[in-house]
Amino acid sequence: MKASWLIALLAMLVAGLGWGPAFADPFPTIPKAKGERCVEDPQYMRRNHMDILRHQRDDTMRLGIRTTKHSLKECVSCHAVDGKDGKPVTVKSSQHFCSSCHEFAAVDIDCFACHASTPEAKR
Template sequence: MFAQPVTSKWVLATTNPANLGVIVKQIRNLFIFLTLSLVMSGSVMADSVGPELKINRANGDKCVLPADEMRKDHMKHLQHQRDDTMRDGIRTEKFSLKECINCHANKDEADKYIPVNAPGEFCQSCHAYTSVKLDCFECHATKPRDTAFHPIVSDKMKAFADVHDAPKTKSMLDTIAAKAGAK
């Protein structure tokens, strides 16, 4: 009942202890295959394969690392940075995902940002080509955002306060402005 007729050679080999040699051979072949494919993939220059990327050269011509390193290791760096930022609050910009997006998000004709995970955009085109799931943007913003008004306001306020030794909060500015207006 339990032993259904097996068709795969691999299963046949494993079920019979006498075939240990076969298994060893198969494992060896697998290794050779994997190594070869690794070597092959490395030796074929990446320029000649893969999708054409939309890169916004207006933001500069160079990434933080040479392109082939980034192709291979971007996730390694991002993951390392992610833990540093998340756990320790280290916010260096070199490998920050936010900076990646700032640079790699393109704009449409209406001068609006297109999400980097939209079809044909920088992140998505490669990930679609290689069939690798793009999980970052389940949570991370897909385009730069300059509308978050508090940071901007507070930055200006801070600059203003630094120069004029003045109060920082909106309410106080309102009060001041109101009083100035009354005078």
């Protein structure tokens, strides 16, 4: 008896997933970057980008090492997504490369309280 209830419940859940646009795609849509390939293997980046950025941040801030390979500035510029107005969207938009995934994972990003989340427009 109990088992049949469970099965019914599960069936409803599964049906629910496919029901309505909110559940249509359970995964984040990650915008494509401009460059050919990322500075590290994408799988590796997905798991470790925060450590790479933190390492680079301390090197640059404290020591003055300014290599570009792991710099946040380069990430932001290569992964910039243009909005409807043709300008790159800021981190406030869900289309922003960082936001698309961080919103899905519900992880707050502190970087862009200070760092620019878009490449600089030509002056």
